[in-house]
Amino acid sequence: MELSRQAGWNQTEEDWQMLWSINKKGYLGAFENGILVGTVGTINYPNAFGFINMVLVDKNYRGKGIGKILVTHAIELLENIKTIKLDATALGKPLYEQYGFRDEEKIVRMVCDQSIHKCPPVKANFLTSDDIENIKTMDEQVFGGDRSIVLQQLIAKNPNMSFLIKGSEQPVGFGIGRKGINYYHIGPLVAENQETAENLVLSIIQVHPNANWMIDVFTRHEKWIKWLTNLGFKEQRTFIRMALGINNSTARIDNQFSIAGPELA
Secondary structure (H helix, E strand, O other): OHHHHHHOOOOOHHHHHHHHHHOOOOEEEEEEOOEEEEEEEEEEEOOOEEEEEEEEEOHHHOOOOHHHHHHHHHHHHOOOOOEEEEEEOOOOHHHHHOOOOEEEEEEEEEEEOOOOOOOOOOOOEEOOHHHHHHHHHHHHHHHOOOOHHHHHHHHHHOHHHEEEEEOOOOEEEEEEEEOOOOOEEEEEEEEOOHHHHHHHHHHHHOOOOOOOEEEEEEOOOHHHHHHHHHHOOEEEEEEEEEEEEOOOOOOOHHHEEEOOOOOOO
16 A cells, blocks of 8 residues: 555555455565565456556665566466556556557546536436346447456445446446545446446446546547546546557447556556
8 A cells, every 4th residue: 555655546455455356366566675665466357358457666666677577477477368458657658668568548547626516317226246247248348358357346345336327128338436545436437328428427426426536538538538527527647558469359449438447457
């Protein structure tokens, strides 16, 4: 948590526990004299890609090649996976380029530091763990692989901020919010169209209308970003989704109105 705070990241201790529980053999620490000075993690999304996350180095130990050692070991943990992805900060991007990672998508983090009192249309239902099978097919088609283990944990930990909008037969969208250190976080958010995404965002925000919120959005969603801006969000920082290896992704980026976060993809 100290490393997260140093970097200004939003993860809570509960987030760290969730990440570790998803892949207990996929998280590594760099130690000097018994002191944790760096971390890295990996997640394997079946039929999609491996994902590297939580690359952190204590500010007092930077410049010693610790980050490179950690990333090297992370890639080795994912050596049998054809595609490896990560969300890079501007600081980390040059390191990843050394391994052959290439730019894939740009992501903008938008934050809202003001109360939002606009009432949402009553179209969203609370999403429960029982709905996982209902949204799994839709999410696999949009995300490009199976991340049901992540969805299950996010829903279980945030039942009052997990929403589903149903069509005549199948779900047309879902979104999940969760608490962070600095902001409440909206994501993942998957929807067939922007109107559905708007209803989901408003439903999630109204659970804590006076809180500070953030959402991570692919920059290709220009119309969506404009709507969020009109709602009161503003750009805070950017990330670069980078990929290494063969990329046969079937993901539908246009239906991903928010990623789960740079620690989850």
